[in-house]
Amino acid sequence: MSNETILEVDGLKTHFYTEQGVVRAVDGVSFDVREREIVGIVGESGAGKSVATTSILRLIEEPGQIVDGEITYRDLTIVGFEEQDDGTLTPREAMLSNREMRDQVRGNEIAIIFQDPMESLNPVYSVGHQVTEFIELNRELSGGDARQEAIDMLREVGIPEPENRFDDYPHEFSGGMRQRVLIAMALGCRPTLIIADEPTTALDVTVEGQILDLVKDLQTKYGTSFIWVTHDMGIVAEICDRVNVMYLGEIVEQGPVDDIFHDTKHPYTQKLLESIPRPDRTVTELDPIAGTMPSAINPPRACRFHTRCPDARVACTEVEPRFVAVGNDADGDGDEHEGEHNDHRTACIKYDDVGYWDSVPLEKVGDRDIQYVGDRS
Amino acid sequence: MTLLRYTIRRILQAIPVLIGISFITFVLVNALPGDPVAIMLEGQEVDQETIEAVERRYGLDRPFHERFVTYMLGLIQGDLGYSFHRDMPVSTLMWIRLGPTLLLVISAFVFALVTAVPLGVLAAKRRNEPTDHVSRIIALIGVSTPSFWIGIMLILIFAVWLGWLPSGRLVYPWRDPAHYGFDGRLELYYQTIRHLLLPMVALGTLQMATIMRIERSSMVESLQEEYVQLARAYGVPERTILRKHAFRSAQLPIITIVGLNLSTALGGAVLIETVFEINGMGRLLIQSIQQLDYQVVMGVTIVLATIFVIGVIITDISYAYVDPRVSYGDRD
């Protein structure tokens, strides 16, 4: 797996300046995507997954703003800042203009599939028209060729008789079929990377399975990379190569799927894994993650997960966890082998030498409701 | 084919409404405390014989339901009764007066749409910027100002003070230019526009303001739709998004409101025709009320309501045409 890295996100911060305060939706996130792989981003609702992925296409809208970090796609700088003399950050010269983003990146290099297939297609244009339009826009094809390509892609994603369905409107398709149309749209533009933002969440389980199979097939066929956003560890296991676990605007653990599943480090990941429905447990036995996610306006100090973490100790409220490598042991046999990689990282002070083990468990202190005022520093 | 069936169904649905309209108008004018003959002859010294003669003439000596049935039977054949005062069939009168009113109302809507749609789109695009604020203030004033007062002000400014435009009466483009002593068609059309300008703006301002508000909010909503986000994500230029992706579905509420607002526009035409001395249906209504020509009053009311009903059917069909989701079946 020595595929070239195509996308690199480094220290990305995207904040929303609302009346209630600054929502730190994405607050220092780093990950990368290599050629021909499916990278998962997993986390609860509100973790910042969508904000992170829309930042990659620079589609964040008011009151949101990318305030820091680097996003590099091959040799293109999607986001990049430089520090001025007075300490402020300004966009770097190399950063693509909006126009360049539109012409060089969106659609033709990086395409996207949204969560809700019901809302993603324009109700007043025919499905064929919409697929053709985007293909024509992003590839050097004439109108007629684009139309033919659209029909071929629709066939490819399993729409029966695409010539006949071409002029049908979105409401004449089922949810699963619409999601197939959106996949056809994305693949039809021949991008290198497709961002799929919870594309199967709105579908029922059978259809979800079909779509996942379809994507796996097509991904192999076209060699496209995917960023697959989901809140379901089951899906991650099924299709991802590597995964990033997100909590409250930060990535808390990342690594190859095998490591994450078999050598789980972060307590939050642990919780997520426990919440996968399994045949041997009934739904009522599921262990949902205790409590609700705090607001991203004034996130908990130090480790953001400490308000819900079963392993939390006093140190967790004081020491900012660093991202440390915990991998090198993909098969869990305790040794490092040839071919194992150093990709597995986590942000939990249990794995860092900062005094976690000497600290008192947080419950005993009884100050779970520490008041946080103002921004954390 | 389906569209045709839908059209036919909508027309069939309108029939009971039209009967209902006729009934209510008939009741209002005939059955309630104001006895039409009494009103008509009010202030005149008349003997019993005259009253009876008038009653016979209008068939008022017969019972109410009989009169209504007779009236309805006439209506079906296009007979709206007879104008006592003008000595001609009401339907002929309607035919003469319909043109000016339609000219006025349609041009008011054209004015409203041509100004409000681009302004609304622009305001939505530049939300919370100065353009938006200005257009919102215009819209607010527009929905708050009585059309007839706008008419008076326009006359004051453009006719009385500046003397640029005529203060009333219309020139009808379907007439012979010689009738007005014009040189040819071109001058006729030019004069038509000149005469139409003020009443059109007066009547159209309310519509413009209403449409602008709806256009703005509809576009704002539409611009946040996921399919618009998707278009952006695929690199579609903002201009195309505004003109195509967000625009089309955002026009659906506009189509609806144009149909519904036909009602306020037709009501407004009564006032504007009075202010600008335009001999259309509205002015006819007022004149007939003053002349107590109650058959004409009924006729005008029914015809105006019918225009409204037809307008709504037309907009419903356009809606179905633009929005493929309408199944031509069960949209109410």
Next chain:
Amino acid sequence: MATTEGQLGDGEEPQVGWRHTLAQVRNDPTARFGLYIIAIATSVAIFSAVDANLSRLTLGAYHDYTIGEWLPVLENPETLPPPGEMQTYQPPVFAEGGSWDNPLGTDQSGRDYLSRIIYGARISMAVGFFATFLGLTGGVAIGAVAGYYGGWIDDVLMRFVEIIYSIPALVLVIVFTVFVSGGNPDVIYAILGVGIATVPVFSRIIRSRVLSVREMDYVEAARAAGVTDRNIIRRHIIPNSFAPVLVYATLQIGFAILIVAGLSFLGYGAQPPTPDWGQMLNHAHGQMHVNPWMSIWPGVAILLTIMGFNLFGDGLQDALDPRIDN
């Protein structure tokens, strides 16, 4: 949405938070501005209706009375001097020949134009409020019944509403006032007429609300618990539909004022000598070439009043619209 038994018993639904709404409106400068206008217009309307001396002044009993002499006169009505020479069509203060005694000039009978405009608020506000109240009551009743029962009741009622709506409001009101009054139109008929013309708007909103509320859990539960239809409508459905109705009622008052202005302009509203904006414009229209300023003030008064209701209604709507909340 979770509902407990207790809430059901009390007939309390998950209502849109009143306090929240009010706070929102209070924070919205435009809505507040609208509220100020409404408050001023209302108090002027009430004040001028209550004070008999002011009424006499504006009604023309003392034609030559000037605004400058108002207060002393109102305080000591016995000092009212006898009517003097009428000074008709006096121009406003800023025009040549105007004076501060009659800041906006005088009318065809020499009555102070400003006092008449102020007094005119009374008719407009009264018609606006009462007509809307009538339309609201009728509309809520019809809409609630139609939406709740559905079937042929719904069909019949909504057809009726459609018929009323099809006749342009102003035309309906004119025909109503003229013929129902037996040829003697007056404000009371105008109120009735506008009320009837307003019914369709309210019945439609209420009906559509009812259709969505009807399916909600607590209504289902109430029905299962044997609560009568009447009580379900009264205690669950109507209160729950209140928010949009309130917005529309506010906007509808403005609309009612607009219609009545038109009606009076045509001469079928309030009758002289009662001062009324539309009626004043009627006279001013004839004076357009000679005394153009007369056309301006009543229109401005109508514009401001209606704008007040529109601003406030918009503010309410913003406050109640969950989309803007997010």
